[in-house]
Amino acid sequence: TKNTDYYRPVYHHTPSYGWMNDANGLVYKDGEYHLYFQYNPYGSRWGNMHWGHSVSKDLVHWEHLKPAIARDTLGHIFSGSTVIDHNNSAGYGKDAMIAFYTSASDEHGQIQCMAYSTDNGRTYTKYEKNPILTPFDGLKDFRDPKVFWYEPAQKWYMIVSADKNMRFYSSTNLKDWEYLSQFGQGYGVQPNQFECPDFIQLPVDGDPNNKKWVMIVNINPGCPFGGSATEYFVGDFDGKEFKCDTKPEVTKWLDFGKDHYATVCFSNTGDRTIAVPWMSNWQYANVTPIRQYRGANALPRELSLYTKDGQIYMAANAVKETQALRKESRSVDNMDVKDEVVIDEIVPNNEGAYELEMDIVPGNSQLAGLELYNAKGEKSKIYLDLKNKRLVMDRTESGLTAFGEKSEPHAIENHDGRKVNSINYQNDFALGTWAPLSLCEGKTYHLDIFVDKCSVEIFVDGGRIAMTNLIFPTQPYNSLRFYTEGGTAKVENMKIYKLGL
Numbered sequence: 001t002k003n004t005d006y007y008r009p010v011y012h013h014t015p016s017y018g019w020m021n022d023a024n025g026l027v028y029k030d031g032e033y034h035l036y037f038q039y040n041p042y043g044s045r046w047g048n049m050h051w052g053h054s055v056s057k058d059l060v061h062w063e064h065l066k067p068a069i070a071r072d073t074l075g076h077i078f079s080g081s082t083v084i085d086h087n088n089s090a091g092y093g094k095d096a097m098i099a100f101y102t103s104a105s106d107e108h109g110q111i112q113c114m115a116y117s118t119d120n121g122r123t124y125t126k127y128e129k130n131p132i133l134t135p136f137d138g139l140k141d142f143r144d145p146k147v148f149w150y151e152p153a154q155k156w157y158m159i160v161s162a163d164k165n166m167r168f169y170s171s172t173n174l175k176d177w178e179y180l181s182q183f184g185q186g187y188g189v190q191p192n193q194f195e196c197p198d199f200i201q202l203p204v205d206g207d208p209n210n211k212k213w214v215m216i217v218n219i220n221p222g223c224p225f226g227g228s229a230t231e232y233f234v235g236d237f238d239g240k241e242f243k244c245d246t247k248p249e250v251t252k253w254l255d256f257g258k259d260h261y262a263t264v265c266f267s268n269t270g271d272r273t274i275a276v277p278w279m280s281n282w283q284y285a286n287v288t289p290i291r292q293y294r295g296a297n298a299l300p301r302e303l304s305l306y307t308k309d310g311q312i313y314m315a316a317n318a319v320k321e322t323q324a325l326r327k328e329s330r331s332v333d334n335m336d337v338k339d340e341v342v343i344d345e346i347v348p349n350n351e352g353a354y355e356l357e358m359d360i361v362p363g364n365s366q367l368a369g370l371e372l373y374n375a376k377g378e379k380s381k382i383y384l385d386l387k388n389k390r391l392v393m394d395r396t397e398s399g400l401t402a403f404g405e406k407s408e409p410h411a412i413e414n415h416d417g418r419k420v421n422s423i424n425y426q427n428d429f430a431l432g433t434w435a436p437l438s439l440c441e442g443k444t445y446h447l448d449i450f451v452d453k454c455s456v457e458i459f460v461d462g463g464r465i466a467m468t469n470l471i472f473p474t475q476p477y478n479s480l481r482f483y484t485e486g487g488t489a490k491v492e493n494m495k496i497y498k499l500g501l
């Protein structure tokens with residue numbers, strides 16, 4: 001008989017009880033990162049949405065605080081954002097924290113509301129004249145406001161998901177909003193439903209004189225492997241309209257796993273752009289084999305832009321602060337892998353929380369990778385498929401998988417023009433996900449793999465590929481097997497870290 005909290009991650013953010021989905025209102029102020037989140041305090045399935053609240057000084061250690069914004073007569077408190085009002089635009093004082101969220105109910109529909117805090121985000125007062133924004137055309141799906149300061153216009157801007165578009169608005173006082181434009185119809189994966197936008201400006205290849213705007217669009221459905229996922233569009237913004245660099249059919253993915261959703265970024269972090277993904281998928285989020293609580297956030301990720309083959313892509317890498325989790329470490333001698341090499345014990349007293357870092361040089365092999373497994377024969381495979389130029393993670397035999405239902409994943413175009421689909425599809429959970437290796441320079445692949453009880457996050461070459469997948473092994477994977485097909489690969493600079501708080 002298992003402890004009902006058996007799968008609770010060791011070093012990922014989870015609610016102490018209740019249900020959690022999207023990260024909300026991410027904001028940094030006075031040395032604290034505020035992580036609000038979609039929260040049901042009354043049960044471990046979706047419902048009664050509040051904004052739960054946790055704070056951290058380092059993005060690694062989280063302290064749970066009381067829910068900050070509770071459900072009210074306007075309905076659920078859905079997703080949104082928080083800004084620091086440096087110039088007192090709203091009249092609640094300099095540096096007041098102003099939260100924007102969607103109130104959602106059958107009676108009032110989805111409408112944008114505001115609340116303010118003058119005690120560093122502990123408590124919020126709802127604006128007495130809520131809502132501040134309703135859809136001009138009666139749209140049903142109109143939610144998840146992201147507010148940001150747009151320097152050239154000296155105004156606040158809001159981007160809101162509106163069915164298959166993102167709508168832009170501007171304001172001087174954060175209360176009265178003027179419609180500017182919309183973007184999205186026909187762009188990216190189809191069919192889709194836009195949710196949880198973000199809009200950020202980032203230097204290309206680290207050049208501060210060459211910045212591009214990126215629209216982050218969370219879509220449900222639309223994930224190449226079924227369910228929900230995060231795409232993004234790179235382009236320019238003139239203060240009114242967003243123009244995307246690529247054709248509507250081009251889809252770029254922020255993460256190539258199946259458990260990465262509702263990803264948005266912190267406000268007020270200066271030159272850094274730090275995103276927090278919710279680590280699940282709406283196809284099965286409510287039925288994962290967990291009881292006392294449900295939902296975890298992925299490691300916070302630093303976003304940056306890089307160029308590959310004349311295209312601009314966004315890299316997402318685990319923030320450097322995660323290095324503070326490394327407790328014990330071990331180096332593994334460089335090895336030539338022909339057929340297989342086994343490492344019997346990954347870490348001593350393994351609780352299923354560790355990091356594996358290595359360079360894989362596939363050489364002439366057709367396939368090179370590793371399998372993490374336990375004494376019950378449950379395993380997750382992570383490999384480079386050089387023939388099809390893919391990084392694959394296959395969790396079909398990873399442990400508990402039968403809770404997944406069966407719905408055919410969408411067969412859709414990936415941004416390299418090829419059809420995408422899951423690998424070894426058995427049900428919505430038991431399958432493999434993949435990413436195109438064309439995003440990397442090739443020859444050598446640097447893999448940084450984080451395992452934490454029920455999750456695997458893979459970062460290749462500093463986040464050019466990120467892949468996040470849940471797993472439910474009935475005991476921790478404590479062994480590792482490197483294997484190749486059709487040639488010899490080298491595994492170099494390998495380090496194993498036991499991770500803990």
Ligand code: FRU
Pocket residue numbers: 021022038049078079102143144195196262
């Ligand atoms: C995304 C989402 C949002 C909504 C929230 C409700 O996962 O559907 O669009 O605001 O979850 O909990």
